[in-house]
Amino acid sequence: MTTTTTPRPVPGSEPHADGGWGQNAAPFVPVQTRSQRPRSYTPSDFGKPTGREVNWKHTPLTQLAPLLDDAAGDEGAVSVSVTGPVAGAGLAIGTAPRGEVFVPEDLPAAIAWARAAEALYIAVPADAEYDEPILVEFTGGGADLLAHAHVVVEAGVNSRATVVLRHSGAARFAQNVEIIVRDGAKLDVVSVQGWDDTAVHAASHQARVERDAFLRHTVVTFGGGVVRVDPSVELAGAGAQGELYGVSFADAPQHLESQVFLHHKGPHTRGEVLYKSALQGVGARTVWIGDVLIGADAVGTDSYEANRNLVLTEGARADSIPNLEIETGDIAGAGHASATGRFDDEQLFYLQARGIPEDEARRLVVVGFLAEIVQKIGIPSLEAELFELIEAELAEGEGE
Structure with missing residues (x-):
């Protein structure tokens, strides 16, 4: 009597669960880059x-x-x-x-x-x-x-x-x-x-x-x-x-x-x-x-x-x-x-420890976070306008 055994797959040799991109059953490889x-x-x-x-x-x-x-x-x-x-x-x-x-x-x-x-x-x-x-x-x-x-x-x-x-x-x-x-x-x-x-x-x-x-x-x-x-x-x-x-x-x-x-x-x-x-x-x-x-x-x-x-x-x-x-x-x-x-709790603690109320401390953290980009624009009038928009966004959020 002849016994047939099925070889165990080598790890990594089977198509991935993503559909086996590039394999015979799924030759299409989606654009990734x-x-x-x-x-x-x-x-x-x-x-x-x-x-x-x-x-x-x-x-x-x-x-x-x-x-x-x-x-x-x-x-x-x-x-x-x-x-x-x-x-x-x-x-x-x-x-x-x-x-x-x-x-x-x-x-x-x-x-x-x-x-x-x-x-x-x-x-x-x-x-x-x-x-x-x-x-x-x-x-x-x-x-x-x-x-x-x-x-x-x-x-x-x-x-x-x-x-x-x-x-x-x-x-x-x-x-x-x-x-x-x-x-x-x-x-x-x-x-x-x-x-x-x-x-x-x-x-x-x-x-x-x-x-x-x-x-x-x-x-x-x-x-x-x-x-x-x-x-x-x-x-x-x-x-x-x-x-x-x-x-x-x-x-x-x-x-x-x-x-x-x-x-x-x-x-x-x-x-x-x-x-x-x-x-x-x-x-x-x-x-x-x-x-x-x-x-x-x-x-x-x-x-x-x-x-x-x-x-x-x-x-x-x-x-x-x-x-x-x-x-x-x-x-x-x-x-x-x-x-x-x-929010970074340490930043908030630092500001509050110096007598700044929590709401104001949060505002300062957000404005400071975004200011790094705003200040790179190099157009003073536009920068001032954007800081006003940030303040308005924060004020709107406080009212929700």
Whole structure:
């Protein structure tokens, strides 16, 4: 008689419970890293998100649904004005430098690319230096109105400028922002989301920083029902530098999200990412996903990313996911960090021990926590306005 025995599986040889990605039974491997995401100018090349994709699993797709349909925008949905030392111009699809850097990596961005027949072009001439900010204001005309926009900001060689993008009112708004920082230029871009609570905003910012150039990119979000701003910055030239900052304050039931990508491509580049959020109220939600890629040619890179979240009440939720890919061993340094928590009891005790009432002590802790980002903006009037907004948010929370 012949006895047949079934060999015991070697540990690790069986498909994982996630479905056996890459195995014969499940050959499809989902995109896991930001650099692998498909890109296309054609909306039909992107399937509608289901919520299982890595870049959509934390986003409330039901509320974002109007921006996932390839439909024409409504007349007067969002008005745009430009003030400051540079006037805006128009760029049709196919007209340089539109598309030099920007390639959509998700469905709302592809729809916005195709539907925005003319992009707003902000060009800072070579060698120009402006102390006054260039202010671009987007004003929504109604919560049920749909709008698409593409903005191109180009800082010429050795120029210096600050561009502020301000959003107010309400709309369903899909927006692309394309940023080009030429050799030796220094550019600050600040995007302020001060929408009404009914607004839905999905923005894709893509930037390239060339040789010895500098970009400081800051995302400030206090308003809006669902706001998702995804910055992607490529440090392409030798000696390029990028600083990516973000500050937000989420109340119930706001959903405020940023998916950040910093790609060190050129040698001896330096990057810093720091996002901070405060949350209060049942259902308040923030999402931060930070991806840093140090490419094979990015020798001598120095990079660090961090996310900090301060949860002020029960029922609020902060998701924080840092990721770091390194393709070369010849770097100066790289790291990432994430922390989410309640008040620091030691800080409160220290302040109360010096006669400061508990409510005032809590206020000082929150303001001090967010001030690190606000003070990096470098525009005194805007910084003062944001501190007033933080105070107003805290006062509203005390009344709940």
